[in-house]
Amino acid sequence: MKWIVETFGKIVDEELNALPADMRAKFVHIAKLIENVGLERVGAPYIKHINGPLWEIRMIGKDGIARAIYVTSTGKRVVVVRVFIKKTQKTPRQEIELSLKRAKEIIK
Numbered sequence: 806m807k808w809i810v811e812t813f814g815k816i817v818d819e820e821l822n823a824l825p826a827d828m829r830a831k832f833v834h835i836a837k838l839i840e841n842v843g844l845e846r847v848g849a850p851y852i853k854h855i856n857g858p859l860w861e862i863r864m865i866g867k868d869g870i871a872r873a874i875y876v877t878s879t880g881k882r883v884v885v886v887r888v889f890i891k892k893t894q895k896t897p898r899q900e901i902e903l904s905l906k907r908a909k910e911i912i913k
Contacts, residue, residue, distance in 0.1 A: 807825055808844050810836040810875075812884045813907050820888035821873070827866035832873055832888075835850060835862050860910060865886060872896065874904040876911055884911050 812818050821829060835851045844852075853875065854860050862873040862885070874887040886907040889900055 806881050808839050808881045810839050810885070811872060813884055813886045817885055817888055821885075822890065824864075824890070825866050825868045826867070828864045828871045831864040831866060832871075833864060834885075835864070840893070844877070844881070844883060856901060857905070858908055859901065861896070872900075874900070876908045878911050884908075886911070891896055 812821065814903060819841065824832070835847070838851065838862075839847050840850050850861055850863060852860055858876045859874055860876070862875060864871045870891045870905065872891050873885045875885045878884050887900060887904040
C-alpha cells in the first residue's frame with residue numbers, strides 16, 4: 806500500500822494556495838516524494854518531527870521559508886493540518902496549538 810498525502814480540507818488548501826509559487830512547487834515535490842518512495846524513506850531536510858503526533862514538511866523559497874504541519878493517519882495517510890510562512894527560527898506555539906486542535910479531529 807502506498808502513502809497518500811492530503812490536506813485537512815478547504816482551509817488548508819487556501820493556506821497552501823496563499824504560498825508563493827516556488828514554495829507550493831516545493832510542497833508538491835516533497836508530497837510526491839513521500840507518495841513514491843514512502844514516508845519512512847523521506848527524512849531531513851524535507852521533514853522533521855515537531856512535537857507529539859506533529860511533523861513538518863519544510864519548504865524554502867526565494868521569499869523565505871514555510872512549513873506544512875501534518876499528522877499520519879491509518880491507511881498510510883499523511884494529512885496536512887496547517888500551512889504557514891515561518892517568520893521566526895522556532896515554530897510559534899500558536900501554530901503548534903492550532904495544528905494539534907485540527908489533528909484531534911483526525912486522530913480519534
